[in-house]
Amino acid sequence: MLMKFLKSLAVFSILFCIFTANAAAYEKNEKISWHFKSKGNNTRPEILSGSDLPNRYGAIYMGDETDKRVYLTFDAGYSNESLEKILDTLKNHKVQGAFFILPGIIKNSPETVKRMANEGHLVCNHSTTHGDMSKITDIQRFKEELTGVEELYQSVTGFEMEKFFRPPEGSFSVNTLEFCKELGYTPVFWSFAYVDWEDNNQPNLEKAKANIFNRVHNGCVMLLHPTSKVNAEILDEVITKLKDDGYTFGSLYDLVK
Numbered sequence: 001m002l003m004k005f006l007k008s009l010a011v012f013s014i015l016f017c018i019f020t021a022n023a024a025a026y027e028k029n030e031k032i033s034w035h036f037k038s039k040g041n042n043t044r045p046e047i048l049s050g051s052d053l054p055n056r057y058g059a060i061y062m063g064d065e066t067d068k069r070v071y072l073t074f075d076a077g078y079s080n081e082s083l084e085k086i087l088d089t090l091k092n093h094k095v096q097g098a099f100f101i102l103p104g105i106i107k108n109s110p111e112t113v114k115r116m117a118n119e120g121h122l123v124c125n126h127s128t129t130h131g132d133m134s135k136i137t138d139i140q141r142f143k144e145e146l147t148g149v150e151e152l153y154q155s156v157t158g159f160e161m162e163k164f165f166r167p168p169e170g171s172f173s174v175n176t177l178e179f180c181k182e183l184g185y186t187p188v189f190w191s192f193a194y195v196d197w198e199d200n201n202q203p204n205l206e207k208a209k210a211n212i213f214n215r216v217h218n219g220c221v222m223l224l225h226p227t228s229k230v231n232a233e234i235l236d237e238v239i240t241k242l243k244d245d246g247y248t249f250g251s252l253y254d255l256v257k
Contacts, residue, residue, distance in 0.1 A: 025051065026174050031134035034061075034170030034189050044217045045191055054189065057177035058257045060164070061189035063219025069250045070216060070242060073190065074226040075126060075166065075197075077102040079109035082232035087112075089235045091119055095249045098188070099226070100126035100166040103149050110156045117159045122252060124164040124188070125149060134173040142179040164188045164252055186256055190223035192216065197225040209234050216242065221255075 026032060032053075036045040044065060048054065054061055063069055072090075076083060076099050090097050099116050101123060106113050116123050127133065128148030136142045150161045165185040167176060172187070180187045194211050196203060203211075208230050216222070224231050239249070 026053065028174045028178075029134070029137050030173055031132070032172055032174075034167075034172070036191060038192075038215050040214050042214070042217050044219065045215075047191065053174070053177070054187070057181055057187065059177065059180075059187040059189060060221065060252060060255045062191040062221055063250065063255055065218050067250075068218050068246050069220075069248050069254075071098070071219075071221045071250050071252060071255070072096075072224065073098045073100065073166070073188065073221060073252070074224050075100050076105055076226050077126070077130065078105050078227060079112045080227050082229050083112065083226040085232040086226045086235055087115060087119065087121075089232075089239065090121070092236070093239045093243075093249075095239060096120055096122065096251050098122040098124050098162075098164065098252050100124045100164070100188070101149070101153070102126050102130055103128060103152050106149070106152050106156050113153070114157050114159075117157060122162045122164065123153065123159065124162045124166065124252075125185070126166055127168055130168045132169075132171045133167040133176045134171050136179075137175055139179050139182065142176070143183055146183065146185065162252075186252075188221070188252060190221045192220050193223040196228040196231055199227065199229070202228060202230045205230055205233060209238065212238055213241065216247070 036047045038045045044062065047061060063071060072095065074097055099121055101113065113123065125146050127145045129145065136145065146165060153159065153161045163185050165180055166188045170189060177187055192215055194203065194208070
């Protein structure tokens with residue numbers, strides 16, 4: 001009985017050391033840039049060089065490896081015809097998206113933002129200033145970044161914003177994750193993205209599709225910019241092909257730990 005207890009204690013000690021070593025890899029206010037190594041061929045990428053940090057704070061970045069499901073997320077600082085076309089496509093396919101928005105789109109395109117919510121999409125938090133969240137070391141200042149856009153959204157639309165938060169440009173720190181946890185927000189990152197955000201330097205249409213079809217994977221949390229003309233043009237074909245290939249589309253709520 002004693003030997004069994006000692007063995008269990010040894011295993012616990014090893015796991016604890018691994019956990020704390022992983023935690024010590026970053027200082028609390030150290031800037032971390034979200035990154036992953038894509039392998040292509042519909043295989044799942046390696047996240048943050050193998051760090052377990054996102055898991056420890058309940059962050060969303062990828063779904064189950066056995067689940068052939070894709071989660072469409074969009075970072076939207078403003079609206080244009082491409083965004084409206086993307087909403088049309090999602091509606092036609094009955095697919096839910098998660099839109100991470102800034103104050104600008106609420107002020108300048110309130111009807112578009114209302115449409116997102118009315119058509120069943122998740123309208124989520126992308127901060128108030130679109131600044132570097134890793135520089136914020138005070139929880140009250142961090143809270144203001146989140147509540148600023150939330151309060152504006154509710155005053156204009158009458159809806160409450162979902163408690164999902166995506167740090168601008170994927171810049172965060174251990175503090176960021178701890179603040180999210182304490183304030184009741186789920187951090188959301190991604191396992192697929194490509195250079196689609198430059199309106200005047202859009203990717204080649206065929207290459208964009210090939211990129212998506214090669215790198216999509218089980219549990220893929222896909223980050224797209226809805227103001228991209230190319231994304232608006234290819235999304236219908238992308239959703240159609242992924243469905244034909246056996247993928248389904250899920251909600252971020254499916255991934256909340």
